[in-house]
Amino acid sequence: MSATTPRVVSIVYTPHDVAPRRPQGNYARVSxxxxxxxxxxxxxxxxxxxxxxxxxxxxxxxxxxxxRAEGFKTDPxxxxxxxxxxxxxxxxxxxxxxxxxxxxxxEVTLPRTGCARFETIQGKPKTMVTGRxxxxxxxxxxxxxxxxxxxxxxxxxx
Numbered sequence: 001m002s003a004t005t006p007r008v009v010s011i012v013y014t015p016h017d018v019a020p021r022r023p024q025g026n027y028a029r030v031s032x033x034x035x036x037x038x039x040x041x042x043x044x045x046x047x048x049x050x051x052x053x054x055x056x057x058x059x060x061x062x063x064x065x066x067x068r069a070e071g072f073k074t075d076p077x078x079x080x081x082x083x084x085x086x087x088x089x090x091x092x093x094x095x096x097x098x099x100x101x102x103x104x105x106x107e108v109t110l111p112r113t114g115c116a117r118f119e120t121i122q123g124k125p126k127t128m129v130t131g132r133x134x135x136x137x138x139x140x141x142x143x144x145x146x147x148x149x150x151x152x153x154x155x156x157x158x
Contacts, residue, residue, distance in 0.1 A: 004087050005087065005150045005151075005152070006085050006086065006087035006088035006150065006151040006152070007085065007086055007087060007148055007149065007150055007151060008083060008084070008085055008101060008102070008145060008146065008147050008148060008149045008151060009061050009084050009085065009086045009147060010031065010061075010076045010081075010083065010084035010147065011031070011032050011033070011034065011035050011043075011082065011083055011084075011145065011146075011147060012029040012030060012031050012032065012076045012077035012081070012082055012083075013029065013030060013032060013035065013043045013045060013046040013047075013048070013082060014027070014028045014029055014030070014046055014047040014048050015028075015030055015045065015046075015047065016045065016047045018030070018047070022117075024120075025120075025121060026073075026077075026078060026121055027077050027078065027080050027121065028047075029076065029077025029078075029082075030077075031076045031077070033146060033147050034144060034145065034146035034147065035144070035145055035146075036142070036143070036144055036145075037056075037101070037102075037104040037106070037139045037142050037143060037144075037145055038139060038142045039139050039140065039141060039142040040055070040138060040139060040140075041055060041139060041142075042055035042056050042082075042139060043056065043082060046082070048082070052138070053109035053110060053136060053138055054109070054136045054138075055106075055136075055137060055138045055139055056082050056083060056106060056136070056137050056138075056139065057080055057081045057082050057083075057112055057133075057134060057135075057136060058081065058082070058083045058084075058085060058090065058106070058134050058135055058136075058137055059079065059081040059083075059084050059085075059090065059112075059133065059134035060084070060085055060086070060088055060089060060090045060091075060134065061084050061085065061086035061087075062086065062087075062089070063090070063091075063132050063134070064079070064081075064084060066132070067079065067129065067132065070128070071124075072122055072124065072129075073121070073122060078121070079118070079122070079133065080112075080114075080117075080118055080121075080133075081133075081134060083101065083145070085101075085151050087151075088151055090134050090135050091131055091132065093108050093135055094108065095108050095109060095110055096108065096156060097153065097156070098140065098153070098154045098155075098156050099137075099151055099152065099153055099154065100150075100151065100152050100154050101145045101149060101151050102143055102144050102145030102146055102149040103143030103144050103145070104139060104141060104142055104143035104144070104145055105139070105140050105141035105143070105154060106137040106138065106139050106140065107137055107138055107140045107156075108135045108136075108137050109135075109136050109137060109138055110135070110136050111131065111133070111134075111135055111136070112133040112134050112135055112136050113126065113130070113133065114126035114129060114133050118133075
């Protein structure tokens, strides 16, 4: 963690009624100032939500800045992320780590690796971002989250 409190800087989601659902050159993401995270589902109203280990994609703002400098498209949601946090290095966060984001708690399940769709949208191989696409998490305690909310590491239950 950094000396300053990590904070949410961006939230995006895919509305159920967005058309087309999977546009050719981008992810169908819409920015929002706040969201509700549902336990074991993800963002309420997000077509990407659901059960399993990939409920949310979280990235760091600092990594997005590095990728922008390398020519990647990095406007909100363009890398497939849903929540962006400033002041928190996600590159070495272990699976099982938990964070309070607003009033919700999420648990890291695995590092995000990208996919063929990512390569098509970005026009670059996913190997260029290995270890830098953030983490996939599941929501273990639902709650509200808003841009500007603090993010903190919480102890895991024994």
